[in-house]
Amino acid sequence: MPRNPEGEGLRAAVCAAVRRHRMFSPGERVIVALSGGPDSVALLHALLASGEELGARLSACHLNHRLRGDEAGRDEAFVRALCAEWGVPLYAFSEDVRAAARSRGISEELAGREIRYRLFGELAEREGAKIATAHQLTDQVETVLFRLTRRAGLDGLCGIPPVRGPFIRPLLGCTRAEVEDYCREEGLPFVVDSTNGDETYARNRIRLQVLPDLRQLNPSLEKTVAATAGYLAQDRDFLNLRAAEAYADCKGPGGGVFPRLNAAAFAALHPALQGRVARLFLTDCALPATALAAEAVARLAAGEEGERELAAGRYLRRQEGLLVCRERTVPPPPAAPCELAVGKSASIFGKTLTLCVTTAENGAILEKVHKNHLINCMDYDKLKTTLVARGRREGDSISLSRRGVTKTLKKLFCELGIPPEERGRVPVVADGEGVVCIPGVDVAARVAVTGKTERIAVLYCGEDV
Structure with a gap:
């Protein structure tokens, strides 16, 4: 593949990110999540052009969400043609995201995200590969601002991690403008999602309305937010380490299938550790480790009476100074006197x-x-x-x-x-x-x-x- 010297900046950034975060090793399989948009096309092109430096065995995957009628079919056809032209093996999926959203009572955006991560995660496990997504630095800023409007804690304000499980994000150090410049310099074809201009979506409103105003205050907005997220990530990692130590100290005796938590020891922790310890405890109990569930743990530890059902058939209660998790069994029919x-x-x-x-x-x-x-x-x-x-x-x-x-x-x-x-x-x-x-x-x-x-x-x- 011919290389344009003007595109070395983005390719160098991708290579640096891969090495710095140890995203993959030479010879390892990497599957690029290819939507057909400029970000994913640029990512696939940069990884192909960096074959000598990185040595990845590349392929691509695509999900047709079936949300935009003919346009969704156009995107899939474009991806298939591009992969054929570039000699990249393709895994193609098709799911009715709208039906899934209705059946679960969630937004189409959330349903699509969950389906993508499920399908691509299963693909990664099946093929023994990493999944490279095309999230870039402007996505990072949008994510941080979006989470800030939704009562995010420290973890949420750290933004999108460069590596999480099999998912890697080599473009996370590049802005959207840099990606678009790369596509223009390299003459890369791509498709545009018509819903990107639909301001009924919260993320689109942030991108189209909020970010331009913030850039007037700070033209280096993306780099600044990324640096802040990096500092927060360091603090998060330290707190997670301390929380793991505190959780070990708070575990109660016995417990059978599920661990027990010493209520007094937990209540004595600093509030910054309580939420993290609570989430570790909830995870060990196979309960959803949400902020509301962690608050329920704190209230029970502080002496609140009663029990809290945090999942179907599974609940927490305080008993003899310990927080215990129990599974609720279906009661048998009443016995005759x-x-x-x-x-x-x-x-x-x-x-x-x-x-x-x-x-x-x-x-x-x-x-x-x-x-x-x-x-x-x-x-x-x-x-x-x-x-x-x-x-x-x-x-x-x-x-x-x-x-x-x-x-x-x-x-x-x-x-x-x-x-x-x-x-x-x-x-x-x-x-x-x-x-x-x-x-x-x-x-x-x-x-x-x-x-x-x-x-x-x-x-x-x-x-x-």
Whole structure:
């Protein structure tokens, strides 16, 4: 391919970026994301022209979004013809982005971006290649300003990284004007997206309205913003390092499938570290590491009660000073109430309940029964009608004999730290007037054993075998 000396500036910048960020090694496969626009055409041309310096094995990929009718087909035809002329193998994809956006309730712009990265990322993994996208310095400025309007944190204001996973961006040090100059100097053909002038898109408004005004204040706007983003990236990298160390110190004991987070240790961290530690914790819990989710972690660590469902069937709660992640299982259908007859056993929720009756004179033998088998004792003569074992019902309450207070079972189970998805499977024993016993917890005050008790109802509870 002939080389134009006037184009050496952009080619040199591409080569320098590849080396500085170690984007790829000589002989490695690189697939250029080729839309047909000036940026991607310039990138492919510069990499081809730098074959001796960089030694990449080049090919290209293209996605037809099917958003612009005949124009989308024109772009694909142009890319196919260009690759054929330049001898570049092409991977072509076609997706109905508009339908995907509607089905997911997101913008077409976001749907297109997600589909591109998914398809190209899968291609990179399948082919063992890097994907070179044509983001340039002006895109970087637009991205930083766009994120600034959307409540971006430090990570967002660092802009587009030169390398992220298999995606590399060799043009990130060149402005759009420099890219257009390169295309003109080299006589490169390209197509123009007609939607680039549509100011209904936020990024277009930034490019067409905001950037010209800012350049009047600073003609070197792109270079200045890039330098600022670079400084911020250094600060981000340092904070990420400190956050990883802090997260290791905040991890609680145990945890099973998911880690646990020491709430007090987390709450003591500087706010600049809390959000990062929270996102590390959320990622380990396979939860979305969003800013809102990180705020939920901070509130729970600070003592806020309740739980936060952060993904379908998965939620966070504070328990015994630890933040824990639990998976919510689909509750089984409610078990039918089963009668508790004296001397017989009944099974419910994986537990076996046995009701026996003894006289007060023989009550002394109860002290010899292991506490794991002897759950609770009641005054048999105070029970109203036959006892039944069942699950909790809306409005159930109990006047606790040992604590002298009345509580709803919903509140009591919450205080006992029983996860919501398990509360419907806690056996409850009731008579004709209501709940008389929660095995392993307490009996109702109205049936408690006193000095006047003549017959004692003894409830044994064990695991089904």
